[in-house]
Amino acid sequence: MSTRYIFITGGVVSSLGKGLASAALGALLQARGYKVRLRKLDPYLNVDPGTMSPYQHGECYVTDDGAETDLDLGHYERFTGVPARQTDNVTTGRIYSDIIAKERRGDYLGGTVQVIPHVTDAIREFVVSDLTDEDFVLCEIGGTVGDIEGLPFLEAIRQLGNELGRERTCYIHVTLLPFIGAAGELKTKPTQHSVKELLSVGIQPDILLCRAERPIPEGERRKIALFCNVKESRVIPALDVDTIYDVPNTYHAEGLDIELLRYFKALPEGDEEKVDLSTWEDITQRIRQPEGRVRIAVVGKYTVLLDAYKSLAEALTHGGIANNVKVELQWVDSEIFETEDPTPHLDGVHAILVPGGFGERGAEGKIKAVTFARERKVPYFGICFGMQMAVIEAARSLAGIDKAGSTEFGPCAEPIVGLLTEWVRGNVRETRAEGGDMGGTMRLGAYPCMLGEGSRVREIYDVAEISERHRHRYEVNIAYKERLEATGMVFSGMSPDGVLPEIVELPDHPWFVGVQFHPELKSKPFAPHPLFASFVAAALQQSRLV
Structure with missing residues (x-):
């Protein structure tokens, strides 16, 4: 079977859940035995989301091969288990950057460079490249139909429909049916206008996925089908659910x-129900019928927009699934602790997690959260920046290094955390300079880590070597390792060359682990990350003591 392409567009408003729809559909096709690949086309001019504030675009998701991508790729991985790659996310910025570089080299032989055909050709090439034997490629187009910046992408997928033929391409349009309380009705007009907008660029949707808060009456489905030129059976309700992991079940x-x-x-008669959804049924049952509850405080600096911690929140949910408990998250702005006592905010929680972040704002508040967790013997999990703050806290409180700090905040007398200027990736030595470009210059992607014999993390992972994804510019300074280990802190995970500290832990604490990498990026509901499963188990144990 030749690879078939499914293009997912969105209309009416943003944040309708195109990414979740793509991920859930990918999971459904997998449940029928097909091999899938998921991709995202983003219309913004940034080359990638690596330099964007989480407040602008939510979490920056990182792949094994070091791409900084849209958070929807996290949904794709969590639902399908297919590792995303550099070639699965592209932006207008990257497309134009590549084209302009070619123009400067003279690759176009003196020709005029235009949106059509040069930009659209580059987009088309991205969609169909770097594939093996996938049965389906699901390609989500970011933004909302009607946006100026999205027009080249819509034109490119229209051209692909003509080139490949309708037998190999399908257009799914995700739209909204708002409920007007005063009229007591679901309204179809926004959907009609959205499809009309799509038709104006030459794309007739084949399936409409209609987001709604309540069931869609048959009469409204018939009306949508009539006005939008779609079969009534292909007007699919996409109603709100209590857990995103029920979406594959409800879509089926x-x-x-x-x-x-x-x-x-591609569906022989009688094969309609030949689909194995047992995994998703088990996951949703565990979420809906937990045997207990734990309350975990997440002390971060982007808590106003929870999409900034999307993978983290989901990984904690996965830890709950592994332990058959509901994880209740208490989001705490770390800046509060810089002027207030953390006790009223953290007293009674069963565990504390300090996630990644950049910059000095809120850093001292995170250090106070570490102190609270260490002294009160509350399970603590520090991720990336959260590990660095844990090490600085230990240096100050346990090793007597009062001026311990990070050069990320400026020059300091005791640089416990410093700028990473060079490291080895495979057989290549990479270097970075202070004051250089910000974009794409961190330690990004998967790196190996050796786990210390007899350590807690060695017991949790049950292997000697792991591979985890990184996204950071600063590292714990190896020069302070001996002084910190003298206080009881154990450097239980190191880079293979022994230069870069990857994991620290406190053995005399119920559960105290800091990691330089981002384990949340590899957690899935059907395969919870071992660190999150263990952390939630420790929170459950703590809940029985409180």
Whole structure:
């Protein structure tokens, strides 16, 4: 079977859940035995989201091969388990950057460089490149139909539909049916206008995925089908659910996978229910029927926008699934602790997690959270910046290094954490200079780590060597290792060359682990990350003591 392409667009408003829809559909196709690949086209002019504030675009997701990508790629991985790559996310900025570089080299032989065909050709090439034997490629187009910046992407996928033929391409449009309380009705007009907008650029949607707060009456589905030139059976309700991990089940119940395969003439008669959703049924049952509850405080600096910690929140949910408990998250702004006692905010929580972040704002508040967790014997998990703050706290409180700090905040007398200027990736030595470009210059992607014999993390992972994803510019200074180990802190994970500290822990504490990497990026509901499973188990144990 030749690879078939499914293009997912969105209309009416943003944040309708195109990424979740793509991920859930990918999971449904996998449940029928197909091999899938998921990709995201982002219309913004940034080369990647690496230099964007989390407040602008939510979490920056990192792949094994070091790409800084859109957070939707996290959804793709969590639902399908297919590792995302550099070639699975592209932005207008990267497309234009590559084209302008070619123009400067003279690659276009004196020709005029234009949006059509040069930009659209580059987008088309991205969509169909770096594939092996995938049965389906699901390609999500970011933004909302009608946005000026999205037009080249829509034109590119229109051209692909003509080139590959409708037997190999399908257009799914995610739209909104708002409920007007005063009228007591779901309104179809926004969907009609959104489809009309899509038609104006030459794309007729084949399936409509209609987001709504309540069931869509049959009469409204018929009306949408009539005005939007779509079969009524392909007007699929996408109602709100209590957990995102029920989306594959509900989409199947509404017939999304069935209609898609019928469209491609790939569903033999009688095979409608030949789909194995047992994994998703088990996951949703565990979420809905937990045997206990734990309360975990997340002390961060981007807590106003929870999408900034999307993978983290999901990984904690996965830890709950592993322990059959509900994880209740208490989001705490670390800046509060810089002027207030953390006790009223943290008293009674069963565990504390300090996540990654950049910059000095809120750093001292995070250090106070570390002190609270260490002294009160509350399970503590520090991730990236959270590990660095844990090491600085130990240096100040346990090793007597009063001026311990990080050069990320400026020059300091005792640089416990310093700028990473060079490191080895595979067989290549990479270097960075202070004051150089910000974008794409961190230690990014998967790196190996050796776990110390007899350590807590060695017991948790049950292997001697692991590989985890990084995204940071500063490292714990190895020069302070001996002085810190003299206080009881154990450097239980190191880079293979023994130069870069990757994991620290306190053995005389119920559960105190700091990691330089981002384990949340590799956690999945059907395969919870061992660190999160162990951390939630420690929180459960703590809940029985409180």
